[in-house]
Amino acid sequence: MARIDLTDGFSIHDYRSRMKLLTDTGETRTLENRKDLRCPACDQAFDRLFVTERQTESFETPPDRPFCLARTAEKLLVLTH
Numbered sequence: 894m895a896r897i898d899l900t901d902g903f904s905i906h907d908y909r910s911r912m913k914l915l916t917d918t919g920e921t922r923t924l925e926n927r928k929d930l931r932c933p934a935c936d937q938a939f940d941r942l943f944v945t946e947r948q949t950e951s952f953e954t955p956p957d958r959p960f961c962l963a964r965t966a967e968k969l970l971v972l973t974h
């Protein structure tokens with residue numbers, strides 16, 4: 894089980910075979926974890942990953958489950974468990 898590594902930033906292409914793309918607006922993407930990738934923040938398997946390159950992002954409703962945040966120089970990642 895691999896952990897998402899943010900050492901050199903984050904590229905979906907590095908993990909594309911392990912995640913299913915659910916939505917893609919160009920600036921934001923939501924992916925489903927299919928092969929037990931581990932969260933870069935807490936090291937546990939996560940359910941979904943939201944990635945944005947935008948400077949700000951708003952959510953109308955909070956996740957109804959535990960979530961973690963991670964960031965690189967260009968991207969913000971929200972991982973739900």
Ligand SMILES: [Zn+2]
Nearest residue numbers: 932934935961
């Ligand atoms: Zn986590």
